[in-house]
Amino acid sequence: MAASYRVKEIFYTLQGEGAQAGRPAVFCRFSKCNLWNGREDGRENAVCQFCDTDFIGTDGHLGGVYTASDLVNIISTQWPDLSQGTPYVVCTGGEPALQLDDELVTTLHKAGFEIAIETNGTLPLPDGIDWICLSPKAGAEVVIDRCDELKLVFPQPLAMPERFTGFNATHYYLQPMADYAPVVIASDKLSGAKQSLSATTTRKTLDYCLQHPQWKLSIQTHKLLEIE
Numbered sequence: 001m002a003a004s005y006r007v008k009e010i011f012y013t014l015q016g017e018g019a020q021a022g023r024p025a026v027f028c029r030f031s032k033c034n035l036w037n038g039r040e041d042g043r044e045n046a047v048c049q050f051c052d053t054d055f056i057g058t059d060g061h062l063g064g065v066y067t068a069s070d071l072v073n074i075i076s077t078q079w080p081d082l083s084q085g086t087p088y089v090v091c092t093g094g095e096p097a098l099q100l101d102d103e104l105v106t107t108l109h110k111a112g113f114e115i116a117i118e119t120n121g122t123l124p125l126p127d128g129i130d131w132i133c134l135s136p137k138a139g140a141e142v143v144i145d146r147c148d149e150l151k152l153v154f155p156q157p158l159a160m161p162e163r164f165t166g167f168n169a170t171h172y173y174l175q176p177m178a179d180y181a182p183v184v185i186a187s188d189k190l191s192g193a194k195q196s197l198s199a200t201t202t203r204k205t206l207d208y209c210l211q212h213p214q215w216k217l218s219i220q221t222h223k224l225l226e227i228e
C-alpha cells in the first residue's frame with residue numbers, strides 16, 4: 001500500500017532564517033510533532049514548550065492527506081517556473097522526520113526539487129536530503145550525527161550553545177527566542193529607542209555571537225518582512 005502523508009499546509013515564500021535566508025522555497029508543513037501535541041493544554045508537560053507553530057491537522061492552505069505523487073504534484077504547482085532556478089522545497093512541521101521517507105525523497109528529486117528539512121534531530125532521517133537544518137531542543141536527545149546548519153533557539157537553559165560546539169555542522173546559528181526578537185528590532189528602528197534593545201534576547205544573542213564567533217546570528221526575516 002502506498003504511503004500517505006498528513007500535511008498541514010503548503011505555501012510558496014522566501015526562506016526567512018539561517019544560511020538560506022532570502023531563497024524562494026515551497027514550504028511543506030507536515031502535521032504532528034513528537035515533542036508537543038500542539039495543544040495549549042499540553043504545553044506545560046511538553047518536552048518543547050516555546051513552539052509558536054500550528055501543526056495540528058490538515059486544514060491549512062493546500063493541507064490534506066496525500067500519496068507521494070499527489071503531494072509532489074501539488075508542491076510542483078507552487079513553484080512559478082520549473083525551468084528557472086533550482087526548485088527548492090523545505091520540509092517543516094511539526095516534525096517532518098515523522099513522515100518524510102525514501103519514497104517521498106525519491107519522488108521530489110525526480111520532480112527536480114532540492115530538498116531541505118527543518119528537524120529537531122530526534123528521529124533518523126532518510127538518505128538523500130540535500131540540506132539538513134537541525135534545531136535541537138532542551139531535554140530531547142539528538143540522534144542524527146551531522147547537519148548543514150545547526151540553528152539553536154537561544155537561550156534554552158538546558159541546551160546552551162556550549163553543548164553543540166563540537167557537533168558536525170557546516171554553519172552554526174543562534175536564533176533569539178521568537179517572542180522577543182523581530183518585534184523589538186522593528187519597533188526600535190521606528191522609535192529609535194536603542195535603550196530597550198540592550199535588554200532583549202536579541203541583544204544577548206548577538207553579544208553571545210560576538211564573544212563566540214563560531215556562531216552567527218539568525219533573525220526571522222520573514223517576520224520583519226511580514227510575509228509567511
Ligand code: SF4
Nearest residue numbers: 033036048051094120
Ligand atoms: S520541536 Fe519544533 S515543531 Fe515540535 S514543538 Fe518544538 S518548535 Fe514546535
